[in-house]
Amino acid sequence: MPPEAAAPQAQRRLRLRFTKAGKIRFTSHRDVARMWERALRRSRLPVAYSQGFVPHPLVSFGLALPTGCESRGEYLDVRLGPVEPGEIPVAQLPEAFSALLPEGIDVSAAALVAEAEGSLQQEVASCDWELEVLGVPGEELQERVEKVLAAPILTVRRERKGRQADDDIRPAILALSVTSPNGHLRAEMATHPRGVRPGDLVAALDTRAVLGRACRTHQWIERDGGRFEPLSVSGPGLSVDATQYARRAFPHVRDGIQPDPGGSPPGGDGRH
Amino acid sequence: METLWPTIERLLPTVSKPARYIGGEQGAVYPEHGPGRVAWLLIYPDTYEIGLPNQGLQILYEILNERPDAVAERAYAPWVDMEAAMRAAGVPLFSVEQHLPASAFDVLAFNLSAELVYTNVVNLIDLAGLPLHAADRGGDDALVLAGGHCAYNPEPLADFVDAFVLGDGEEAVSEVNEVVAAWLEGSPPEQRDRDALWRSLAQLEGVYVPALYAPSYVDGRLVSTGPVDVAVPAEVTKRTVADLADWPYPSHQLVPLTEVVHDRLNVEVFRGCTRGCRFCQAGMITRPVRERPAAQVRELVRNGLERTGYDEVTLTSLSTADFSDIEGTVRDIVDDPEHGGRVSVSLPSLRVDAFTVGTAAQIQKVRRTGLTFAPEGGTWRMRTVINKLITEEDLYGAVDAAFSQGWRRVKLYFLIGLPTERDEDVLGIAELGARCVEIGRRHQKSVTVVASVGGFVPKPHTPFQWFGQDTVAELERKVVVLREAARRSRGLTIRWHDPSASVAEGLASRGDRRMGAVIERVWRAGGTFQEWSERFDLSLWEAALAAEGLSVDEVCHRERGADEALPWDHISAGLHRDFLWGDWQDALARVAVEDCRWTPCYDCGACTEVGLEHVVASPVPPAGGSQGTGQDLSVGDRIPVTLVSRAS
Numbered sequence: 001m002p003p004e005a006a007a008p009q010a011q012r013r014l015r016l017r018f019t020k021a022g023k024i025r026f027t028s029h030r031d032v033a034r035m036w037e038r039a040l041r042r043s044r045l046p047v048a049y050s051q052g053f054v055p056h057p058l059v060s061f062g063l064a065l066p067t068g069c070e071s072r073g074e075y076l077d078v079r080l081g082p083v084e085p086g087e088i089p090v091a092q093l094p095e096a097f098s099a100l101l102p103e104g105i106d107v108s109a110a111a112l113v114a115e116a117e118g119s120l121q122q123e124v125a126s127c128d129w130e131l132e133v134l135g136v137p138g139e140e141l142q143e144r145v146e147k148v149l150a151a152p153i154l155t156v157r158r159e160r161k162g163r164q165a166d167d168d169i170r171p172a173i174l175a176l177s178v179t180s181p182n183g184h185l186r187a188e189m190a191t192h193p194r195g196v197r198p199g200d201l202v203a204a205l206d207t208r209a210v211l212g213r214a215c216r217t218h219q220w221i222e223r224d225g226g227r228f229e230p231l232s233v234s235g236p237g238l239s240v241d242a243t244q245y246a247r248r249a250f251p252h253v254r255d256g257i258q259p260d261p262g263g264s265p266p267g268g269d270g271r272h
Numbered sequence: 273m274e275t276l277w278p279t280i281e282r283l284l285p286t287v288s289k290p291a292r293y294i295g296g297e298q299g300a301v302y303p304e305h306g307p308g309r310v311a312w313l314l315i316y317p318d319t320y321e322i323g324l325p326n327q328g329l330q331i332l333y334e335i336l337n338e339r340p341d342a343v344a345e346r347a348y349a350p351w352v353d354m355e356a357a358m359r360a361a362g363v364p365l366f367s368v369e370q371h372l373p374a375s376a377f378d379v380l381a382f383n384l385s386a387e388l389v390y391t392n393v394v395n396l397i398d399l400a401g402l403p404l405h406a407a408d409r410g411g412d413d414a415l416v417l418a419g420g421h422c423a424y425n426p427e428p429l430a431d432f433v434d435a436f437v438l439g440d441g442e443e444a445v446s447e448v449n450e451v452v453a454a455w456l457e458g459s460p461p462e463q464r465d466r467d468a469l470w471r472s473l474a475q476l477e478g479v480y481v482p483a484l485y486a487p488s489y490v491d492g493r494l495v496s497t498g499p500v501d502v503a504v505p506a507e508v509t510k511r512t513v514a515d516l517a518d519w520p521y522p523s524h525q526l527v528p529l530t531e532v533v534h535d536r537l538n539v540e541v542f543r544g545c546t547r548g549c550r551f552c553q554a555g556m557i558t559r560p561v562r563e564r565p566a567a568q569v570r571e572l573v574r575n576g577l578e579r580t581g582y583d584e585v586t587l588t589s590l591s592t593a594d595f596s597d598i599e600g601t602v603r604d605i606v607d608d609p610e611h612g613g614r615v616s617v618s619l620p621s622l623r624v625d626a627f628t629v630g631t632a633a634q635i636q637k638v639r640r641t642g643l644t645f646a647p648e649g650g651t652w653r654m655r656t657v658i659n660k661l662i663t664e665e666d667l668y669g670a671v672d673a674a675f676s677q678g679w680r681r682v683k684l685y686f687l688i689g690l691p692t693e694r695d696e697d698v699l700g701i702a703e704l705g706a707r708c709v710e711i712g713r714r715h716q717k718s719v720t721v722v723a724s725v726g727g728f729v730p731k732p733h734t735p736f737q738w739f740g741q742d743t744v745a746e747l748e749r750k751v752v753v754l755r756e757a758a759r760r761s762r763g764l765t766i767r768w769h770d771p772s773a774s775v776a777e778g779l780a781s782r783g784d785r786r787m788g789a790v791i792e793r794v795w796r797a798g799g800t801f802q803e804w805s806e807r808f809d810l811s812l813w814e815a816a817l818a819a820e821g822l823s824v825d826e827v828c829h830r831e832r833g834a835d836e837a838l839p840w841d842h843i844s845a846g847l848h849r850d851f852l853w854g855d856w857q858d859a860l861a862r863v864a865v866e867d868c869r870w871t872p873c874y875d876c877g878a879c880t881e882v883g884l885e886h887v888v889a890s891p892v893p894p895a896g897g898s899q900g901t902g903q904d905l906s907v908g909d910r911i912p913v914t915l916v917s918r919a920s
Contacts, residue, residue, distance in 0.1 A: 023277075024529060026290035031530045038527070038581030041614075055614070068285050100581075102296055102529055211285070 011112040012048070014078040014088065016097065017231040020071045021215075024104035029064040032105070036061075036076060039100040045088070046081040062120030062219060062230070063127070066197050071216040073127075075120050075230050077113070088112065109231045120230060124191055124219045126174055131185040131198050132212030133205065138181040144205045145176050145185065156200045169204060172196045183212070188220075273305065273376035276366050283357040291530035292320035293354065295346075295368030298527035298580065301333075302369050303343035305376065310453050312336055312344040313367055313377040313400075313414075317384075317392040318803065320348040320368075325534040327588070328420060329383050330522040332445050342449050345369040345377070349392045352801065355399065365399040374400035379415045379452060382433075384422035387780035388773065388803035391795040393418070394432055404792070406434045406483055411464030415452060423480075424510075424557055425732040425840040427497070428780050430482035431788035434470065438478045438843065439510030439557075440543070442519045447476050474504050478511035485842060487785050493826075494784045497842050509844040510557070512882050516543060516564040520572060527580045536584040536618075537576040541569050541601075544878075545590035546886070548865050550659045550855060551648070551687060553731035554590055557845040559878030561869055562887040566601050573605050577615060586618045593623040593631065594869075596890035602635050625666040627894070629673035642681035643674045650686060650700030652909035656862045657692050659855075661901075663908040667704070668711060668915060675712040681720040682708055688750045689728040689742035689774070691859060698750045701725065702757035702764070707915050709763040724767045725754065727774040731781055732840045733847060735855035740831035741778050744810075747771035772810040776802060778828035779813065784839035787827075790816040848877035867893070867901040 020032065027035075037057060040047050049055040058079035065071050080088070089096075093110040101107070117123065136144060148154060154170035173196070175188040189196045198214040220227050284290035305311050314333055316323025323329070329346065336344035345367035350358060358364070365374040374380060380400060382393050394404065397416060403409050406416065418429060419437040426436040437444050455469045467483075474481040484504045487497045499506055513519060525537060542563040545555040564572075573585050585605065592598065602617050617635045622628050624645045632643065647662050649655040655662055674682055686701050705723045712719030727747045730736045742750075751768050758766045779787060793816035794802070801807040817824060832838070834853060841849075851874075858865065868874060869886055870893045879885055893901045 023281075023294040023296055026284050026294050027529050028291065031291060034531070034535075035529065040581075041583060042578070042581040049614075068290065102298065104296075 011114060012080040012083060013113050013115060013117075014045075014080055014090075014093075015111055015113045015231050016076055016078065016093065016107055017109040017229075017233065018074050018076075018097075018101070019106045019108060020065060020069075020074055020104060021106075022070075022104040024102055025068055025070045028067045029061070032065075032074075033059070033061060035101060035105065039097060040078065042100050043096065045078070046083055048079040048081045060119055060121070062124055063191055063195060065216060066199070066214075069198060069214040069216060072108075073216055073218045073229065075219065077120060108233045111231055113231075120219075123221045123223075124230065125222045126188055126190045126220045127195075127216050128218040128220070129185075129187045129189065129198055130179070130213075130215045130217055131187060131202060132214065133183045133185060133202055134210045134212045135208040136183065136206045138183060140206075141181075141183060141185075142178050144209075145178055148173065148205060149176055154204050156204050158200060167194065167200075169196045169200055173201065176201075273372050275371045276363055276373055277371040279361060279363055280366065280371055283354065283361060283363070287354045287357055288351060289321075289530070292348070292351065293368065294529065295371075296529050297324070299522075299524040300369055300526060301337050301344075303337055303345070305343055305372075308341060308453070308457070310342045310379060310449050310456065311377045312342060312379045312381055312449075313347050313365075313374055314344055315347045315349075315365075315380060315382050315396060317349050317382055317389040317396055318386075318801075319351055320528075321530070321532040323348045323383070324526060324528050324532045325538065326383055326385065327522065327525075327538055327540060328385075328441065330526055331519070332381070332441055334521050334523065335442060335445055336449065339446065339449065341453050345372065347374070347396075349389075349396060349801070350399075352807075355395075355800075358399070364401045365396055374402075374414070377414055378456060379417055379448075381417040381419070384418050384420035384429075386803055387422055387428075387777050388808075390429060390780050390791050391799050391802055393429060394791060394795045395800050397432055398795075405431050407431075409434070409466060411459075411466060412461035413466075415469065417448070421554060421557065422780075424553070424843055424845060425781065425783075426480055426482060426843065427487070427785045427839040428783045428787035428791060430785045431792075433482065434466075435473045436480040436482070437511070438480060438508060439845075440513040441511070442513050442521070444476065444478050444511045448473065448479065451476065471503065478508065480508040480843060482785075487839070494837050494839055496837050497785075497839065499842075507842050507844050509881065510846060512560075512846070512884055513543075513562070514884055515887060516540070516562050517568055520564075520568055523572070523575070525576060525580065527582070534586065536586055537573065537580055537582045538586050538588050539569055539572045539576065540564065540589060541587045541592060541595045542589045544886075545594075546868050547591060547594075548659045548855075548867065549648070550657075550735045550859050551690065551728060551731075552590075553734050556734050556847060556852075558590070559846065559876065560884055560886045563596060563889055566597060566889065569601055570604055570608075574608065574610060577611055583611075583614055584616045584618065586620060588620060591623065592619045593628045594894065596888060598894070599631050599634070602631065606635055622670075623894075624662045624670045626669035626673040629670050629677065633673075633677045642683055643679045644683040644685065645670060646685035647704070648685065648687050649690065649697065650702075650704055651697045653862065654690060654693065654697040654700065656864050656905070656908070657859050658687075658690055659859070659864055661864055661903070661905065661908065663903065663905075664911045665907075668707065668912050671708045672711050672715075675715040675719060680716060680718070681722070682712070683722045683724060684708070686723055686725045687728040688725055688754070689747050691736060691739045693742075693750075695750070695753055698754050699757050702754055702761065702766075705758065705764040705766075706761040707911075709761055710915070712763070719763055720765065721763060722765045722767060723758070725751065726769050727771045729774050729777045729781055732838070733843075733845045733852070735852050735859055737782070737838065737852065738832040738834075738836075738856055741774070741828045743829055744771045744775055747774065770805055770808070773802075773805070773808050775810060775824055775828060776808070776813045779817070779824070782839070783827050786820065786822060789820050790822065793819060844881070846876075846878040846881040848875070848881075851876045864905055869893075870901055 048058045060077045062075045090110050094107040097107040153168050155166050156169055172190040177186050179186050199211045202209045202211040314329050333344050336342040347367050416434045418433045419441055423436040451472045470481045473479050474484050484500050488495055544558045544561040605617055648660045705721050708721045730739045755766055758764050794812045797812045799812040869888050
């Protein structure tokens with residue numbers, strides 16, 4: 001056991017919640033992981049690294065978001081190296097990381113979480129989605145939704161590891177409703193044993209249906225009969241006054257984050 | 273001009289890798305267009321992931337956007353699926369920053385890094401909505417510019433491009449901008465005289481306007497290319513930046529949102545190379561050697577890592593191990609506490625000797641998976657012909673050092689189809705590879721040696737510009753010979769490229785102005801992305817040549833004589849034609865030349881023609897010699913004693 005494990009420790013797992021919206025929705029899950037790795041290096045947070053032949057930062061992401069979908073509830077867990085209690089300026093991290101990440105990725109919450117909690121992959125049981133359906137007349141949509149909900153089995157053909165497979169996605173559809181007459185749905189879909197992609201659900205509605213905009217709004221953990229988010233936007237970030245520690249551990253916070261000179265969005269005043 | 277994003281956005285869910293088309297890179301700028309500002313669209317005519325890292329384009333992007341009288345955005349070739357979707361939806365070529373149509377720009381400037389992209393250039397001009405031929409464009413049409421290494425034989429693209437800029441672009445781009453700004457402001461579009469613009473541009477040093485030069489042919493063979501009248505310069509000489517320290521660019525390297533090649537920080541440590549490898553066009557046309565001051569290198573690295581969050585930096589040049597005090601520079605980067613000890617440095621194109629491997633070992637403390645060397649020729653005889661003067665002793669010393677210090681895989685680059693090549697030189701590749709495997713086994717149980725073999729294509733402005741390129745059949749025969757010989761060696765893998773692409777590359781490299789019609793036909797037949805093996809189609813090129821009454825033998829496989837006119841005779845990279853011819857004769861006679869950075873000048877012309885000198889911090893070659901310089905070449909073929917006993 002490494003010697004530092006014996007000393008009293010602060011919690012060393014940092015959980016961050018973020019959005020993915022706008023043009024950046026066309027990047028992949030792996031692309032987003034790379035953006036985070038660069039942002040974490042720039043933040044100078046004391047991220048723990050693996051011990052292997054090629055050390056890499058100990059970061060774990062939750063369920064992959066399909067390329068092209070937006071989200072208001074993405075998560076990652078960052079394993080930190082040895083830290084003092086209160087060393088990490090948690091309350092300031094959302095703003096600090098939002099400035100280090102590209103347009104469209106905004107960090108909405110941060111907290112240190114208990115070591116005992118499972119990984120995001122294991123814990124998240126279902127996700128809420130807002131879906132736009134194109135190609136099906138608004139008046140028919142309600143009927144299609146009811147048909148899906150009434151079906152005992154709903155088989156879709158999917159490509160998995162290069163092979164075609166037939167899956168019954170009905171058990172994973174926990175809730176489905178029409179939210180607006182111009183083709184908007186709300187869906188809650190289970191993630192285990194195998195997640196359902198928005199495109200699969202929409203394809204099962206009607207052969208003409210095409211997925212328009214899709215946004216994952218929430219991810220849910222179920223435990224002890226309750227249902228809650230891995231991190232809710234309003235809290236529970238640690239309310240420690242971390243300023244003095246932040247000066248040492250997180251110099252960008254000290255100086256105020258300097259957004260990248262070129263990073264301004266269209267309509268901004270251009271360079272620097 | 274209105275952004276096309278709402279339309280593009282609807283196409284993206286239907287295409288592969290949609291992140292290619294969204295821009296959003298860290299370091300990108302969103303300039304405000306307007307009167308008094310020349311709008312440039314800088315185009316890399318290949319996919320986003322290949323083009324985004326191009327440093328030349330990024331340098332011009334920064335320089336232009338810093339000017340008050342210019343704005344610059346970027347565009348890349350849409351992949352086949354996206355192009356089809358764009359054409360179906362009526363979407364023209366667009367910029368990735370603000371998704372503006374190409375028609376919002378005054379200048380379309382192409383980077384030409386490889387000849388096989390020429391059909392893409394034509395395609396993108398068409399996709400931009402411009403008349404394909406420069407001669408058909410009017411006062412309201414954008415100016416089409418091109419630069420980069422391939423511009424040194426501009427003739428195959430002469431029909432399509434208004435002006436080529438030769439050599440370093442840092443200074444020339446501003447001069448071109450001023451000429452274009454004056455032309456745009458001079459009169460309303462309908463009254464603008466394109467010929468007047470051409471003539472003003474032709475007065476700039478390093479700018480070639482093909483419409484003002486005419487080729488003449490006798491019996492189907494080119495005899496000269498000259499200016500249409502006395503007001504046009506007879507010869508165009510490349511631009512050369514005297515001191516890289518004046519141009520610390522790119523200072524805000526673009527960090528893409530999606531995966532690209534070379535996805536790391538790149539810092540150019542010097543430009544030019546005087547090793548004198550006779551097959552290498554880059555080494556010939558970028559002389560003299562101009563090093564960036566080591567302190568500036570360190571500053572660019574430190575700022576770049578801090579700004580981007582990358583953990584890897586490549587020190588770029590044509591031969592980075594030759595940078596003065598490369599060891600000290602690398603050590604400073606790796607040991608810089610600012611980077612927390614987690615930064616890795618990569619050196620492209622390692623020099624082949626044990627000393628250099630020692631340097632690599634110092635910096636690559638962890639990821640010791642593979643090392644790459646480029647002996648290029650399989651025998652010492654072959655290497656003296658091409659002036660790649662790696663002695664047998666240095667070669668095996670380097671391989672021994674690599675395997676003994678923990679690397680498990682060694683990759684070796686070779687060319688086949690070189691001048692004077694015999695089968696024993698090709699067999700030499702297999703023999704050399706087998707010896708490397710044998711060396712590796714002394715140190716490790718399981719080793720891999722990969723010999724990667726490419727077919728040689730002679731390039732303009734090199735001593736081999738007169739050489740008759742091997743036919744596809746001959747290259748294929750040599751590959752078979754090599755594979756048969758290598759089959760006996762466990763641990764040796766031979767990889768080769770499809771030799772048929774070398775024909776198209778040869779046509780585009782050394783063709784004259786008549787090649788334009790061939791390129792246009794290949795494009796019309798659907799031949800885009802010809803540098804992608806899954807898209808390359810030799811039959812399109814053969815059909816186009818036949819339709820134009822031209823032959824592969826005439827352009828590619830025929831050896832030229834001393835007095836024959838070459839299509840690029842009116843273009844100068846500073847090199848004297850008699851130097852190149854002399855070096856060609858030396859090659860045939862196996863006479864080696866040393867690196868003139870540290871030995872007396874042999875007057876190639878690159879320095880004297882443009883009034884420059886090498887900028888090199890160290891007055892002596894690096895310890896351990898530098899590929900022949902200061903070494904006894906008479907024993908270059910001596911194989912280390914421990915390997916002699918091996919039955920070969």
